[in-house]
Amino acid sequence: MNGLKVLVVDDDPNVREIIRLYFEKQQIQLAEAEDGLQALDMVEKVSPDIIILDVMMPGMDGYDTCRELMKHYDIPVIMLTAKGDEFDRVLGLELGADDYVTKPFSPRELMARIKAIFRRMQARRPAVPDDQSQAIEFDGLTIRPERREVLVHNEKIGLRPKEFELLVHLAKSPGVVYTREQLLEQVWGYDFLGDIRTVDVHVKRTRSKLSDFGCDCIHTVWGVGYKFEVVV
Numbered sequence: 001m002n003g004l005k006v007l008v009v010d011d012d013p014n015v016r017e018i019i020r021l022y023f024e025k026q027q028i029q030l031a032e033a034e035d036g037l038q039a040l041d042m043v044e045k046v047s048p049d050i051i052i053l054d055v056m057m058p059g060m061d062g063y064d065t066c067r068e069l070m071k072h073y074d075i076p077v078i079m080l081t082a083k084g085d086e087f088d089r090v091l092g093l094e095l096g097a098d099d100y101v102t103k104p105f106s107p108r109e110l111m112a113r114i115k116a117i118f119r120r121m122q123a124r125r126p127a128v129p130d131d132q133s134q135a136i137e138f139d140g141l142t143i144r145p146e147r148r149e150v151l152v153h154n155e156k157i158g159l160r161p162k163e164f165e166l167l168v169h170l171a172k173s174p175g176v177v178y179t180r181e182q183l184l185e186q187v188w189g190y191d192f193l194g195d196i197r198t199v200d201v202h203v204k205r206t207r208s209k210l211s212d213f214g215c216d217c218i219h220t221v222w223g224v225g226y227k228f229e230v231v232v
Contacts, residue, residue: 003029004028004029004049004050004114004118005028005029005030005031005046005047005048005049005050006023006028006029006030006031006048006049006050006051006052006114007030007031007032007033007039007042007043007046007048007050007051007052008020008030008031008032008033008051008052009032009033009034009035009036009038009039009051009052009053009054009057009062009065010034010052010054010057010080011034011035011054011057011058012054015054015080015103016032018107019052019107019110020032022107022108022110022111023107023111026111031046031048034057035057035058035059035060036057036059036060036061036062036064036065036068037059037060039051039053039065040065040068040069043069043073043075048075049075049076049118050075050076050077050078050114050117050118051069051075051076051077051078052077052078052080052110052114053065053066053069053077053078053079053080053097054079054080054081055079055080055081055082055092056081056082062079062080062081062092063091063092063095066079066092066095066096066097067095067096069096070095070096070160074160074161076098076099076117077096077097077098078097078098078099078100078101078110078113078114078117079092079097079099079100079101080100080101080103080105081100081101081102081103082102082103089102089197090197090201093197093198093201093202094201094204094205096160096205098117098162099113099116099117101113136168136171136172138171138174138217138230139230140152140153140214140215140230141210141215141217141230143167143168143171145168148161148164150164150167150210152210152213152214152215153213153214155213157209157210157213158209159206159209160205162187162188162202163202163205163206163209165187166183166187166202166203166206167206167210167218167228169183169186169187170218170226170227170228171217171228173228174227174228174229174230175227175228175229176227176228177221177224177225177226177227178225178226178227179224179225180196180199180200180225180226181196182225183199183225183226184196184198184199199226203218203220203226206218215230216230216231217229217230217231
């Protein structure tokens with residue numbers, strides 16, 4: 001974890017101090033922001049690897065900040081929320097957050113979430129093996145794993161890393177139905193600490209982006225899970 005840069009955004013100085021003290025022991029570089037506007041300014045200055053973003057803040061709250069971050073950056077975001085309602089957790093994921101932690105939390109739990117995301121980031125860096133580099137092509141849809149590109153009728157679609165990995169996994173086995181548990185295991189990995197609703201949120205986001213370009217290829221199999229199928 002040496003060299004990892006984390007930006008913590010929270011208006012509560014006590015929360016920032018708890019995270020700072022624990023992270024210092026882990027030799028993690030930490031930057032702090034008190035609100036969303038300051039966070040957006042600091043992203044350019046510190047180039048963080050991961051952002052820990054509180055939801056309830058004065059002025060620009062965590063949701064609005066997350067929206068702005070997703071427009072301009074591809075940085076993993078962990079939402080901090082004191083709310084336990086499923087709607088609030090799902091909203092953060094739908095906006096593009098990679099994970100969430102509910103307050104009160106332990107610094108150790110937060111570190112586990114960060115390590116899980118960091119391991120996935122590391123796993124994406126090596127070159128794609130030869131057996132995975134060949135383009136996956138269907139009617140109007142082209143997926144290029146080695147370039148991490150998705151094109152629909154030659155128009156490039158902007159997918160976040162986990163959305164791309166989900167699409168590739170499904171597209172490699174067209175017609176195969178995957179349960180949500182299988183997708184959590186095979187796409188997110190055993191170290192993922194989120195809940196099964198995360199799969200639904202990522203499928204919804206990926207499907208929406210593709211459908212904007214007229215591509216309907218991820219289908220719900222009610223009571224079971226999801227499958228990939230291009231209907232011509």
